[in-house]
Structure formats: structure tokens, C-alpha cells
Amino acid sequence: MPDQFLFAVEVMINGLMAGVLYALVALGFVLIFKASGIFNYAQGVLALFAALTLVGLQKGQIPFAHLINAAFGTKVHYFGWTMPTFLAIALTIGVMILLAIAIERFILKHLVNQEPIILFMATIGLAYFLEGLGDVMWGADVKTLDVGLPQGASEWIEDRSAVLGGDGFYGFFIDKLDIVAALVAAVLVISLTLFSQYSKQGRALRAVADDHQAALSVGISLRFIWVLVWSIAGIVALVAGIMWGAKSGVQFSLSLIALKALPVLMLGGFTSIPGAIVGGLIIGVGEKLFEFTIGSMIGGATENWFAYVLALVFLVFRPQGLFGEKIIERV
Amino acid sequence: MRDTVEPYVTEDGRTIGGVVMELKNITLRFGGVVAIKDISFDIREGEIRAIIGPNGAGKSSMLNVISGFYTPTEGEVWFEGKPRPKMRPYQVAQQGIARTFQNIALFAGMSTLDNIMTGRITRMKSGLFSQALWMGKAEREETEHRAAVEKIIDFLEIQHIRKTPVGRLPYGLQKRVELGRALAAEPRLLLLDEPMAGMNVEEKEDMSRFILDVNDEFGTTIVLIEHDMGVVMDLSDRVVVMDYGKKIGDGPPAEVRNNKEVIDAYLGVSHD
Numbered sequence: 001m002p003d004q005f006l007f008a009v010e011v012m013i014n015g016l017m018a019g020v021l022y023a024l025v026a027l028g029f030v031l032i033f034k035a036s037g038i039f040n041y042a043q044g045v046l047a048l049f050a051a052l053t054l055v056g057l058q059k060g061q062i063p064f065a066h067l068i069n070a071a072f073g074t075k076v077h078y079f080g081w082t083m084p085t086f087l088a089i090a091l092t093i094g095v096m097i098l099l100a101i102a103i104e105r106f107i108l109k110h111l112v113n114q115e116p117i118i119l120f121m122a123t124i125g126l127a128y129f130l131e132g133l134g135d136v137m138w139g140a141d142v143k144t145l146d147v148g149l150p151q152g153a154s155e156w157i158e159d160r161s162a163v164l165g166g167d168g169f170y171g172f173f174i175d176k177l178d179i180v181a182a183l184v185a186a187v188l189v190i191s192l193t194l195f196s197q198y199s200k201q202g203r204a205l206r207a208v209a210d211d212h213q214a215a216l217s218v219g220i221s222l223r224f225i226w227v228l229v230w231s232i233a234g235i236v237a238l239v240a241g242i243m244w245g246a247k248s249g250v251q252f253s254l255s256l257i258a259l260k261a262l263p264v265l266m267l268g269g270f271t272s273i274p275g276a277i278v279g280g281l282i283i284g285v286g287e288k289l290f291e292f293t294i295g296s297m298i299g300g301a302t303e304n305w306f307a308y309v310l311a312l313v314f315l316v317f318r319p320q321g322l323f324g325e326k327i328i329e330r331v
Numbered sequence: 332m333r334d335t336v337e338p339y340v341t342e343d344g345r346t347i348g349g350v351v352m353e354l355k356n357i358t359l360r361f362g363g364v365v366a367i368k369d370i371s372f373d374i375r376e377g378e379i380r381a382i383i384g385p386n387g388a389g390k391s392s393m394l395n396v397i398s399g400f401y402t403p404t405e406g407e408v409w410f411e412g413k414p415r416p417k418m419r420p421y422q423v424a425q426q427g428i429a430r431t432f433q434n435i436a437l438f439a440g441m442s443t444l445d446n447i448m449t450g451r452i453t454r455m456k457s458g459l460f461s462q463a464l465w466m467g468k469a470e471r472e473e474t475e476h477r478a479a480v481e482k483i484i485d486f487l488e489i490q491h492i493r494k495t496p497v498g499r500l501p502y503g504l505q506k507r508v509e510l511g512r513a514l515a516a517e518p519r520l521l522l523l524d525e526p527m528a529g530m531n532v533e534e535k536e537d538m539s540r541f542i543l544d545v546n547d548e549f550g551t552t553i554v555l556i557e558h559d560m561g562v563v564m565d566l567s568d569r570v571v572v573m574d575y576g577k578k579i580g581d582g583p584p585a586e587v588r589n590n591k592e593v594i595d596a597y598l599g600v601s602h603d
Binding site for chain 2: 198199200203204206207209210211213214215216217218219220221222
């Protein structure tokens with residue numbers, strides 16, 4: 001096989017892996033959009049906040065340390081312990097659930113029956129609030145996140161695939177972390193699908209998404225469902241935060257990934273869980289391949305805008321996305 | 332009080348029992364608009380109770396008060412011998428009061444089977460975690476609910492559309508699925524808001540038959556709102572007549588039909 005072709009394949013595989021990460025963020029959007037018709041601008045920040053909390057707990061950071069030091073003239077920063085990863089993750093999940101309860105209690109409850117655009121504005125407010133809260137609680141410095149996931153190139157794949165090419169080809173370079181991310185995403189999607197298809201709460205969730213009145217009439221509490229769905233979105237955000245954080249450190253630019261999730265959703269459709277995954281993969285592969293083949297001819301750095309242009313094309317020809325349903329009416 | 336009223340036997344030989352629900356001096360205002368003015372009536376075990384009246388009489392508002400979608404401005408709702416505290420609609424549903432809507436409210440994206448299955452949510456016991464952990468128990472429960480739902484599907488003769496997303500079904504069938512979903516809760520009280528609105532004669536006949544069969548076979552107490560006088564007279568045991576938010580008649584169909592106020596409300600007063 002010609003090396004050029006093999007390189008293209010490698011680029012594609014890496015694109016797939018990057019796409020998985022986009023898809024993980026997009027998944028959180030879809031969950032909330034499906035259940036409440038809200039486009040949750042804060043999903044990216046949720047991922048950031050979850051990752052910050054996880055790192056903070058793990059390293060025994062004292063929350064609001066800067067504030068405490070400024071107020072009392074102390075110099076405390078750490079509790080002085082290192083928390084086991086499992087415990088830290090469990091506690092972070094707890095924090096995300098508390099956050100979901102607070103969001104329902106202080107925001108959603110007061111905005112029942114409001115226009116989607118108002119709810120959307122509220123989530124923008126929430127995004128900036130959470131970003132500020134994350135900063136004040138845990139500090140704005142870039143943190144490394146280590147939850148013991150395997151990292152670095154997989155030699156196994158490299159060795160096995162090296163034989164495909166000639167002397168100049170050393171095999172596919174694939175990060176082990178990306179493989180883990182893909183597996184986690186697969187498990188997440190399968191369990192979410194099973195949950196929504198076969199459990200009582202999942203059924204209630206789909207019911208709420210479809211018709212509020214009818215849901216009430218069969219005995220479903222809207223408030224409980226909203227807390228549930230924001231909790232799940234928070235946990236999905238945690239997973240996305242862990243993957244991104246492990247790959248490129250926990251930093252505030254993480255919240256900007258949310259913007260990459262937008263074209264993913266336009267491709268996949270706002271209401272489809274498989275759509276989020278497929279959309280993420282298409283964007284991931286598309287931008288990597290585009291950069292590889294055409295990027296160099298037009299000065300590079302196409303990855304910054306390719307996804308948005310692709311989304312625009314989709315908006316013209318298939319506004320509901322690949323798997324979506326009648327979003328036109330919603331907007 | 333009226334709980335002591337003797338059970339009585341209807342013309343067609345069914346026994347109507349004690350009071351299930353009593354509405355006491357219900358008034359409902361929206362700002363300056365009075366939708367319901369000081370209305371009282373009771374609903375007895377096993378009967379078909381109709382609420383009739385011209386457009387805008389406050390019939391749907393009454394049903395919304397019973398199902399908890401509206402909270403009455405004044406007055407009390409007594410259910411099973413106790414005054415009902417202020418409740419949210421889902422809590423009322425959990426008490427065993429199921430309803431259908433005037434403008435069908437189904438889960439359009441789900442199949443007929445799934446729609447009716449959601450009707451059993453109040454009857455499902457396994458929580459989130461038991462469903463995740465003890466798959467066996469949850470699975471057994473699912474099978475039981477599935478069996479109950481299949482029975483309803485057979486009963487309503489909608490086997491052929493079990494897997495069809497209800498958004499694609501014709502109007503008459505959607506109404507039937509909605510009835511099925513309400514039945515799935517095995518309700519103490521079934522509220523039907525214009526179950527036959529917009530149907531053709533044949534569909535109306537089918538629906539009437541189902542309502543009578545539900546009442547007959549399961550002994551379900553039914554409150555229904557209907558415009559079609561003929562249907563009401565055939566179906567119901569007792570009728571409440573409303574006009575401009577007030578109660579102007581209450582009794583068996585034959586009696587209500589000859590009530591002067593009722594005739595005036597429906598046909599208008601003659602000025603000769």
C-alpha cells in the first residue's frame with residue numbers, strides 16, 4: 001500500500017478519536033435538549049467545572065483558598081492529602097447532582113412555561129456564573145489531570161500496522177487515551193440508550209420530552225425529571241471533562257469546546273443520541289482529513305473553522321441534521 | 332354526610348355505590364373572570380357521571396380542578412372521604428385519577444405500546460437503582476406491566492397499531508390510545524374530556540362501546556364531558572349541567588332532559 005494512503009488512514013483514525021471527544025460534549029447537549037427543549041449553553045462549562053472539581057478534590061485543594069487567604073490573611077492552599085481517584089470521582093458525581101438540584105431549584109423552577117429563548121439566555125448566565133465559580137473555588141491555573149488512564153502511543157497497534165507500509169512507514173500512531181475515550185463513549189451511549197428505553201425513569205424522561213401535560217397526567221413529576229436529566233448531563237460532562245483534561249490539561253479554554261459541539265449537533269440533529277456520536281465522528285474525521293489534504297494548500301489552520309463551514313452547508317441542505325426531527329419549529 | 336347515601340341500582344341493573352369524590356362549593360377565578368361559580372356535586376363508585384353544557388360553560392375547567400391542573404379559588408375537593416390538600420397534577424395522578432385531554436395529549440414520538448406503558452408509571456415500583464442492580468426483579472415487573480398493557484390493547488382492539496408511532500395514527504385511533512393510556516393506570520376515577528369530539532358516527536359508536544365496556548367490565552368510575560347530547564343520554568347514569576360557570580341541573584338523564592333551565596341553555600329562550 002502506498003504510504004500516502006496509510007497516512008491518510010492514520011489521520012482518519014485520529015480524527016475519529018478526536019470526534020469521540022466532541023461527541024461526548026454534544027451528548028450532554030442532546031440529553032437536556034431532548035428532555036426540556038433547552039439548548040444548554042453551559043454544557044461545556046459543566047465539563048470544565050466537573051474536571052476542576054475532580055482535580056481539586058483529588059489533590060486536596062482547599063476550595064475558595066484565594067478568597068479565604070485574602071479575607072483572613074492566611075496562606076492555606078491544600079488540605080495536605082491526596083484522595084483516591086475513585087473517591088474523588090464519586091464525590092464529584094455528588095457535586096454534579098447537587099448542582100443539578102440547585103439549577104432546578106433556582107433557575108428552571110422559576111422559568112416554567114417560558115419561551116425557549118429565555119431558557120437559553122438563562123443557561124448563558126449559568127455558564128458565566130459557573131466559570132466564575134470554578135475560578136474562585138479552584139483557581140485559574142492550568143492543572144494536570146491524572147486519573148490513571150493509559151496514555152501515549154499504543155505500541156501494539158504501531159507494531160502490528162507497521163508491516164502494511166514500506167520502509168518509511170512506522171505504523172499507525174494512536175494514543176491509548178483516545179482508545180479509552182472511544183470505549184467509554186460507547187459504554188455511555190449504550191447505557192444511556194438502555195436506560196431511556198427500558199427503565200421507568202427513562203420512559204418518564206421521554207414522556208416529558210414529548211408532552212408536559214400528558215406527562216403530568218400519567219403521574220410524572222416534571223421537577224424530578226429535570227433534576228434527573230441535569231444530573232445525567234452533569235455526569236456526562238464529568239466524563240467529557242476527564243477525557244479532555246487528561247488529554248490537554250484542565251484549563252478554562254475547555255469551556256470553548258462547547259462551541260465545537262454546536263456544529264456537531266447541527267450535523268447530527270439536536271434530538272438524537274446516535275446523531276451526537278455520528279456528528280462528532282464526522283466533524284472529527286472531516287476536519288483532520290481536510291487539514292491533511294487541502295489545508296496545506298490554503299495556509300493551514302483549517303481545523304478552527306472547518307466544522308462551522310460544514311455545519312453551514314448542512315443548515316442549507318438538511319437543517320434538521322442527519323437524525324434530528326423538526327427542529328425548525330422549535331427555534 | 333353524603334357518604335351514607337344508600338347504594339342504588341340503575342335502570343340497566345348496575346349497582347352504584349358510595350361517594351368516591353365530592354366537590355364542595357368549588358369556585359374558580361382567573362383574575363376577573365369567573366370560570367366556575369360555587370358548584371357542588373358528587374361522584375359515586377361505579378357510575379358514569381357526565382358534565383354537559385354549552386361552549387365556555389366551564390366543563391373543562393371543572394375537569395382540570397378534579398385532576399389538579401387547576402387549584403380552585405374557593406371550595407374543597409373531597410376524595411375517598413377526605414378533603415384533598417393542594418396537589419400537583421402528578422400527585423393527583425398517583426392517587427389513582429387518570430384523564431384524557433380534549434386536544435389529545437399523547438407522546439407523539441412513541442409507539443402505541445410505549446404510550447400505554449407510560450400509563451403504568453404510577454404502578455411501577457422498582458426505583459432507579461433496583462432497576463440497575465437487580466435486573467431479575469425489574470425484569471419480572473416489566474413483564475407483568477407488559478401483560479397488563481397487552482390486555483388493554485386487546486380490549487381496545489388496537490393490536491394492529493401496537494408498534495406504530497402514535498403521531499402517524501388517524502385522530503380516532505389516537506383518542507383510543509389516549510383512553511388506553513389512562514386505563515393502564517387502573518384508575519379509581521377516570522376523567523374523559525370530550526372523548527368523542529371530532530369523530531365520525533362510526534368512531535363515536537366504537538368509543539361509546541368502549542366507555543360502557545370499561546365501566547361494565549372493570550367497574551371503573553367515569554366522569555366525562557361531552558357535547559353530543561344523544562351520546563350523553565345513552566351513556567351516563569347521572570348528569571351535571573353547567574352554563575356560564577353555574578350548575579343548572581343535576582340528575583339522571585331523563586330528568587335533566589326535561590329541566591326547563593337546561594332546555595333554555597341549550598336551545599335558547601323563546602321570546603314569543
